[in-house]
Amino acid sequence: MGKTKKEDYRRGLTVPLVISALLLQTSVVRADPAAKVHLPAVVQGELEFELLGGHQWWRNNEDDRERQFVGEIGYGITPWWKTELGIGTTRLPGESYKLDEIEWENTFALTEPGRYWLDLGLFAELAYDHPERRNAIAIGPMFQKEIDALQANLNLLFERELGSSAEPGAAISYEWQVKWRGNPRFEPGLQGFGTLGRTNDFGHQTQSSIGPAFFGQIFTGARSKLKYDAAVLFGLNRNTPDTTVRFQIEYELY
Template structure:
């Protein structure tokens, strides 16, 4: 599995051409779990629609692996375009999440880090996203709150470190259907937030579930899904966002 991931990194990096740069606004809520030994195939899809403007879509494909009880790593290849049949490569992301606690505290803590290589004008640009992941349970309800910082490495001097947040409420109702809420936002410079009109905040209902596919020689196989529809601001403009994630674990 390690060799496969390394091979894919090399292959996909070579596929990224010079193209316009886009700031992906979708984000999926990062959660803190022990995924030791689990391999995943991850399909993600989100859309952004502003009033009176064409829809933009971001399909993504990922491969992940639970290296041990604390460390999960995933490689994601993203595209962007106005339709499913008209997309171009957008970014390549290497995501790593490390659990620091595993139930010994009332709130579990993990560290999240993503190295992003994005197609840009005149060449490639890089960004590093990092920050704490917080998760706890109140009865059958799971609560998540994450604060992330993003450092962009531009060819010239670079941009200031940006601050953003994620939160999620998930109530466990039935294995096939949990329901809750999600929210995301971008605040601007970490030490000097943008004025309110230039910040972005969006939230909306979310649905989750999983289907067990039987046991193999290793971890249980399962198909997981989540979907959400968010309203608010993206790029400081009012709009709507639909997100979908399907994950096969084996």
């Protein structure tokens, strides 16, 4: 990358950094059944169509056997900014699927992939909770490290409701995954999700889940591919669903 291009790249990144600072100054969350691990990867001009789904089992809880599906469409606006719009639906036993959430997600690549010891990104989301009729923002750093055939990802997110009746502080959650890269069509790994309480009540009512996962991709043309991953997650404490099965299917066009 030339000097001019590098300067443009750094200059463009000042926008998401300023936004993140402002949001953090303004601010019991749990992982949704269809939650995914976000990646700090941005490809300019890439068009994405995603379908996410999840089903959880939870003994003695009103959310037992909750099902969720989320559809998303995304586009790489610049070499460092990707934006996505998503709509989620949820179903509980004995009920029909209902509109759950409308999401506007943004991924900012803060470093050039592979240039430094660690790839760093920033995730920012504005979401509308339809049943509760309220808005919330989520923001946090994204980390990716590759060691030989191993790729590890860790994201730390802070979520805060908006409005005069919003709960004080911000909820803290995390998502991570590790995968062994080899055969592109099937790469085994692990995934996990959890919460750490709130910024004003850290370590209380936490959740944690972990389980085996697999990842893969198939090229469907010279400028398109199909990516997929799935996991079976097991809860590690009473605040977490006993079992969650989740999947993600993504079709990319360049």
